[in-house]
Amino acid sequence: MSENVVQRLRDEIENSIISNDFAPGARLDEVQLATRFGVSRTPVREALMQLNAIGLVEIRPRRGAVVIDPGPHRIFEMFEVMAELEGLAGSLAARRFTDADRTTILAAHADCERSSSAGDSDLYYYDNERFHKAIYAASHSGFLAEQCVALHRRLQPYRRLQLRVRNRVATSFAEHGAIVEAILAGDAERARTLLRQHVSIQGERFSDLVATLASR
């Protein structure tokens, strides 16, 4: 089960940060975490350094680790990059998808329809994630898929917030339909454009995000 202590700690702390249990700016005390998880400081330090490398935590020399608070502007920048990577994944998928990829994408899309029409934004979040991962996989670029998954994970909390905005789930699902169509038609450029627009948070979607961030 637990591969090793450090990985387990890394995941636990990462999840705590993503689920906002450790709020941005919070100080991560080594001994506190160590006692909390019943281990010594060494693996805690190693986990914190990994989170530092990922960019979730800042380690100030001799002054401890704090949870990074990416302001609205930086979140916007991350979505900008994510949009570009997803666009690339979509265009590659349109050119390279196999029969198995088609099946996986359509299945994920069908699940999205289910949770979308049910109006369950939390369930839709998971189905949506599977849908996007299916596209990453269909791109047949292992490196791109890794980058996308990593960024997707970092943006997870903000994506969830977005989906709570009225009608966003329905809109999102409608966009998925067009994306599936473009990919399966092999139209790489259209798939790229649609995915880029689907992911990027332009105009009022950005204001919505800022407003929702401020209110928690």
Add this chain to the structure above:
Amino acid sequence: MSENVVQRLRDEIENSIISNDFAPGARLDEVQLATRFGVSRTPVREALMQLNAIGLVEIRPRRGAVVIDPGPHRIFEMFEVMAELEGLAGSLAARRFTDADRTTILAAHADCERSSSAGDSDLYYYDNERFHKAIYAASHSGFLAEQCVALHRRLQPYRRLQLRVRNRVATSFAEHGAIVEAILAGDAERARTLLRQHVSIQGERFSDLVATLASR
């Protein structure tokens, strides 16, 4: 200079890997590295875990760390993503560059001309790096710039190999000229396309890379 031991170790080992002192597949023994750098195993372990997070080193549980060998295919994938990110940086730069950015880009471009006409591919490598970083900065997206710098660094050894191919330096510099023109003209889409083509290794450039990789 040395902020702390771990950072120093991380850089030293990273450089040793990039400069091929530690070849891909080589085993990185903790005590060996510790005695070599005159420190204990703890900071060595932490440095190795950071390199693991970056993707330069693989840590197999209970079996030690080895230098990752990204095969030609994965290197191609990394260049593919890099091309996309640089394209985005170029398009943003075309829309957002300031007077200061223009000055920096033109200065870096002039330096490239110097080292290019001198035929010095090693010197050109550094000037080329500064040129690209100037574009990242002009994109005014801190996150994008960080991602680009990180990937650029990982691809460093392969870029150097590429520049050794006959006429590549001259071709590269010519492409720079068109890129500068597009950016300063504010033509975002042309800047994006040109940078994407400039960075990606299509067709015979990929065969050249594979051949050069095999011969060392």
Add this chain to the structure above:
DNA sequence: GTCCAGCATCTTGCATACAAGAATTGACCT
């Protein structure tokens, strides 16, 4: 001669111990 098993050794993984740099608090001076 080759293959498998058991033991020894070596290496990693985590814990603990020790040292050095920050932060905080208290005392003294103005």
Add this chain to the structure above:
DNA sequence: AGGTCAATTCTTGTATGCAAGATGCTGGAC
């Protein structure tokens, strides 16, 4: 009474020690 400096305490950074798993070697059996 308020500010500043110093000392203490708390926290981080590095070293060392100990236990468990992996590797390799040796010996025996087929």
